[in-house]
Amino acid sequence: MPDLTIQRIQAGLRSKEFSARELTQNYLQTIAQKDGDIQAFLAVYSNQALETATRVDEIIASDGILEPLAGVPIAIKDNILIENQKATAGSKMLENYTALYDAGVIRKLKKHNAIFLGKTNLDEFAMGSSTENSAYQITKNPHDLTRVPGGSSGGSTAAVAAQMAPAALGSDTGGSIRQPAHFCGVVGLKPTYGSVSRSGLIAMASSLDQIGPITQTVADAAIVFDAISGNDPYDNTSTQEKNQNTFANLDTQKAKGMTVGLPKEYFESGSDPEVNKALEEVIQYYQSQGVVFKEISLPHTKYGLACYYIIQPAQVSSNLARFDTIRYSPVYGIDSQQHDLEKLYIHSRSLGFGQETQRRIMLGTFVLSSGYYDAYYKKAEEAREYIRDDFQKAFGEVDTILTPVAPTPAFKIGEKTQDPLSMYLSDIFSVPASLAGLPAISIPTRKQPDSLPIGFQIIGQHFHESDILNLGHLYEQV
């Protein structure tokens, strides 16, 4: 049973076409067949997955109530905590760390009786755009094994693209759901900051981090978003608003009446011709459906990347200061008795953190240090205000905004690892929505045979996930 969507799984389970156990076995088999090459998973939970599946089958047999995600297998990025399972965040620093509690999203998914297939690979602590920064393995793009899947949620997007899971959770700080979704040809939703609880997500840049779904269709993304969003008493930044019920309210008619902004700054700046061509086709399709497009300007777009790569490392250096190897997990190869406390910190952190993580901790420490705070961190916070204002003004004229996700399709493994700045540039179109806390979705364009996947991005207003899901859903009605 290849290529099943969540909607198809829901129908199949309810009509008893297949059982949750058969379904789960099927995915576990696909993982066993394909993951040797793709290396999307860091851990596979065969026994627990089958146990949950059996429980769901019992509910079905007794005609009990099934939540929307009951019996749906899901892969989880390995920076999200599941009680009594390891959570490495792709780092040697947490090689031996077992989570003590469930993340907010996991608690919600457990109430649904969703099935956790396993944990997926990521750039260390979710820092990176290629999944090459994982301390454990390099995930390959299922469409071309010589290319990266994008990052940092590359394990999750590769798992869904290779049909090793019908859905996955990722986390997005500056594009870490949307950019790998674009590289792998799947749907990736970064919700509004505050829509989804960050409790139990290993913190990277706390003012930007957000968990979101990775799926094959927009409708599936809406189903998962509805399940994981909403208030969580363990996260004070989580929304107090009522759930939007985006799936039940999916409405292509509403999308057809929308005015969509095309920010000229996103189309002027040297994207690959194939990216622009793919987007033209998308715009033409929407126009044929009655959607109105309007050119807009987001004049401070060019400051987005510099702003992001100051604020993000600054928050990284603060959040990662907690990893001292005393409280969570030892770093192997360090004899704690051979050092005094200060030396133990320094040696363990130098051995436990990878190169990119150390680079960002250093950058963050620098921009926050007393001589440079005003020149960098404060300046970046000001730039963030300008970027927020740009969007706010634009949303006075348009309902949603359509842009590319990244300037190029998936690049080759190793192509950008020697030049950090060129790697950072692949986030240029995804960071502004993150800085402004806005919801944004990456949706695959119609793929040409023999070409790499290309996605497009729709950005919406705060807590208007319904708008971008409706517009995305319209694109899938061909």
Added chain:
Amino acid sequence: MKIAKDEIKHIATLAKLEIPEENLEKFSQEFDSILGYFDELNSLAPRPILSIQAKKQPLRQDDTNLPNHFEKTEAIIQGFPEKQDRFAKVPTAIKDHKDQN
């Protein structure tokens, strides 16, 4: 802006990291190119930062018996890499006075 190797070393000390001598030059070059990219922010006029003043900041009750009280203290203690009784064990933090000379 050129960041000297000594400054890289100082930042490493603040960050509790150790950059091997042979990597200092590479680090310094990478910092140059990344910080150079940040310079364009200087063309922006200063402005007040407003958004961090959240509209509504919920405060938790001043009460130890909250429904979401964290109950897994024992598990945290069990998870310490090295422990003695209920304490995380660390190497010497403060050197003996006589050892310092």
